[in-house]
Amino acid sequence: MTFPAVRMRRMRRDAFSRALMRENVLTTADLIMVAFVVEGEGVRQPVPSMPGVDRLSIDELLKLGEECVNLGIPALALFPSVDGSVKTEDAREAWNPQGLFQRATRALKERFPELGLIGDVALDPYTTHGQDGLIDETGYVMNEPTVEALIKMSLAQAEAGMDFVAPSDMMDGRIGAIREALEDEGYIHTRILAYSAKYASSFYGPFRDAVGSSANLGKGNKHTYQMDVGNSDEALREVELDIAEGADAVMVKPGLPYLDVVRRVKDTFGVPTFVYQVSGEYAMIKAAAQNGWLDERAVVMESLLAMKRAGADAILTYFAVDVARWLKG
């Protein structure tokens, strides 16, 4: 007979014993802040579907960078929101050395060399059709021509000082191709964070508003390259390939609905495994909190700790600055 000799509640009775037996903790060192950059000066453009998130001009972005450094947040993941006038079918603005993204990278790196910078590598912010790659006459996203474009984009970012290039496009073979190009050009320290298990999720809607690709994408979808929601063996194959091709860290995306995948990836490969709490996850929590239906702080902390428990080594989140402040007390 185990009861009453075994009383599981004994260890839960007091804060000290709960603290001692706690298996996982969330720290500021786990956080990656996410930001959107726009042209201009003194610009903070609210994203309506992401209350509390603004697109920032470079000068405002520097203030955010300073906040991250002061709070001890290790890295910032950057996404561009470029003017419609520079979007083209071939996305060539993506590798313009004087483009917004490259200027923002140089400005941040010059001011805060110690702040890790993660650059998005995908064509959707730059294409007139909103797809992550180059399309043929039927609208199909072509693999190899897209990979060629992603190489140019990665080299432009590395040249500007990006610490991590992070291909979020899901083309086949792009990690190996980018790695080889970086090595050939002498960028041997540039890390690659591979969006390896990126699902064709409906949780990306607010992000597409933020980078201005949703209207261009229209009724289009990304099912021919992003993963089917029903699969997880396939995620392991994707991760295995990206590691073999030279990824330094892999990612599962979205976060909370995909923690089973995070756990499988971490258990199987034991490599640095990042998870992305995406825009739709952010929007759900914000909307409920604004209605007084959920306690924002408690729900954010619980969600991120759940990601740690699932095996995540780092978390990309729009809440990173808030969380770092809360953790400071």
Ligand SMILES: NCc1[nH]cc(CCC(=O)O)c1CC(=O)O
């Ligand atoms: N390259 C596209 C990209 N990079 C990051 C996100 C989503 C991030 C988020 O929702 O917060 C997306 C959206 C998409 O695949 O359509």
Ligand SMILES: [Mg+2]
């Ligand atoms: Mg792949």
